[in-house]
Amino acid sequence: MAAEKKHVCPVAFAGSLDIGIRRWLHDPRKMLGPHIKEGMTVLDVGCGPGFFTVELARMVGPSGRVIAADLQAGMLQKLKHKIQGSELQERITLHQCAPNRLGVTAEVDFILAFYMVHEIPDQEGFFAELRSILKPGGRIFIVEPPLHTSWKAFESSIKKSRDAGLMAVERPKRFLDKAVILQRA
Numbered sequence: 073m074a075a076e077k078k079h080v081c082p083v084a085f086a087g088s089l090d091i092g093i094r095r096w097l098h099d100p101r102k103m104l105g106p107h108i109k110e111g112m113t114v115l116d117v118g119c120g121p122g123f124f125t126v127e128l129a130r131m132v133g134p135s136g137r138v139i140a141a142d143l144q145a146g147m148l149q150k151l152k153h154k155i156q157g158s159e160l161q162e163r164i165t166l167h168q169c170a171p172n173r174l175g176v177t178a179e180v181d182f183i184l185a186f187y188m189v190h191e192i193p194d195q196e197g198f199f200a201e202l203r204s205i206l207k208p209g210g211r212i213f214i215v216e217p218p219l220h221t222s223w224k225a226f227e228s229s230i231k232k233s234r235d236a237g238l239m240a241v242e243r244p245k246r247f248l249d250k251a252v253i254l255q256r257a
């Protein structure tokens with residue numbers, strides 16, 4: 073059966089992903105700091121205009137790398153403008169995904185999927201692909217929004233991740249959002 077078509081956050085909404093209140097609501101250092109070490113390779117999947125990518129690149133330091141992957145060239149273009157001419161440019165690789173395949177082949181220590189899993193039609197295939205590039209001991213941090221994702225849909229995503237060979241190791245508490253950390257089972 074063909075996977076259900078999902079709504080994808082349009083590039084025209086990119087500005088709303090960079091508004092100031094997010095620094096407080098979704099403080100990247102507070103949320104991701106405990107998981108990120110210098111020198112890591114991190115995948116920010118569905119990076120949008122790079123709200124988290126930029127801070128992740130600072131956290132991994134000069135010896136680390138962030139792969140910023142998105143379906144939409146327009147989102148990647150916004151991120152490109154943001155980092156152009158800065159020292160972070162060297163640490164960030166922009167990658168455009170195909171609709172049903174991420175196509176990232178590098179092995180990664182950490183994956184962030186923030187507010188994007190509900191936009192994926194074939195979630196089991198998506199999780200299988202993430203699992204295939206996750207280093208042993210690596211972690212996948214998923215955060216889903218309050219309005220677009222019901223608890224039922226969130227639990228269903230976790231089940232699909234289990235079917236793809238991942239296991240939930242932590243359920244971080246987040247104001248309004250739903251979050252889970254996955255590792256290879």
Ligand SMILES: C[S@@+](CC[C@H](N)C(=O)[O-])C[C@H]1O[C@@H](n2cnc3c(N)ncnc32)[C@H](O)[C@@H]1O
Pocket residue numbers: 080081089117118119120121122123124141142143144147169170171172174185186187188191192
């Ligand atoms: C709501 S935005 C969130 C952006 C970013 N994670 C943030 O929190 O600022 C969701 C992003 O996921 C991307 N996306 C949706 N489906 C995707 C897919 N199949 N592969 C890669 N990116 C995808 C969209 O293009 C969009 O930029």
